[in-house]
Amino acid sequence: MPETIKELIELLNVFAMLSLMAVGGGTAVIPQMEHETVAVHHWVTSTQFASIYSLGQLAPGPNMSMVGIIGYHAAGAAGFFLVLFAFYFPACMLTYVVSHIWDSYRDNPWRDAVQRGLAPITIGLMLAGVYAVGKTASFNPDRPLWFNGVTLGFGLAIVLLLFWKRINPAILILACGAIGWYVLR
Template sequence: MMVLLRLCWLLIVINALTIGGGYVMLPMLQREFVEKNHLLTNQEFLDAIAIGQITPGPMTVMNAVIGYKISGLIGAILAMLSSYLPCIIIVTLVTKYYYDYKESIIVQSGFKGIKPAVIGLLSVVAVSLGHTALVDLPTLGIAVISFAVIAFTKTDPSFVIVGAGILGAILS
């Protein structure tokens, strides 16, 4: 029961405190679930991200996978609910006041500062997860090719993920 409460609390807090999209929460999720509370291994966390990426609603699915790994079906359901609850509350409040304050220099300056911080957070996750995922030359090659295809073409990332999975299976 305590594990379920911890799961819900962590997801509610992290979802309430992240600004800039779902991927911004990755460093917090990794720190809380892998490093601090040891509810998942780094590989399990990476697997949850990968599963989420091949489905619609990647962050919701990722959180459901985390919940499932921690506490089965009830964990998955509670993880999804805990992920959405803060978002629903915050979006309701923000939309009520956004148009009144969107031209405010304080609001604009705040967003100007948040954007580079988001890049920094994503970089930390990329480096941290890279240690787990990039274990040899073939995995490094898949990462470089995937980056190049996504960065320099208009290829849908879903195709890149499926292609990387197939390539990984062939090279294994």
């Protein structure tokens, strides 16, 4: 089916590009990923993106493997595997090749310049990621005020709890899911 092939190529384009733009870690591409998958390509809704992102926090291993679910939404099983391949393979290949060359440049002063220069940009991107997911998951104008109070409260409580004590975040997320099931119906 040519329509499916077209969708798969779009998925490949978007996620391979995101793979190579993930400066300082996977979370840096969340804002761009949300924009591309929701507003540009309509593969998922904003609320679905937030849910899928949070499911990624519940699985073991790299927490960005949830991109596969977006691919599944867009193009079924083929989309699942294609998106995971597109998201992991380019960056992994780049690291393989560059780390090969890098050994001889280990003490090159520019490495430090790149790392320190990109650090604040990564932080800006992570903040944009909080905004991209939070604008539907924490404060959603389509929901009643009490509902937004609860979701904002969950987020703030987690920030405070994690600064206070080292708790496994997966447990906190499950707890909020359980409380949400009671309170947010």
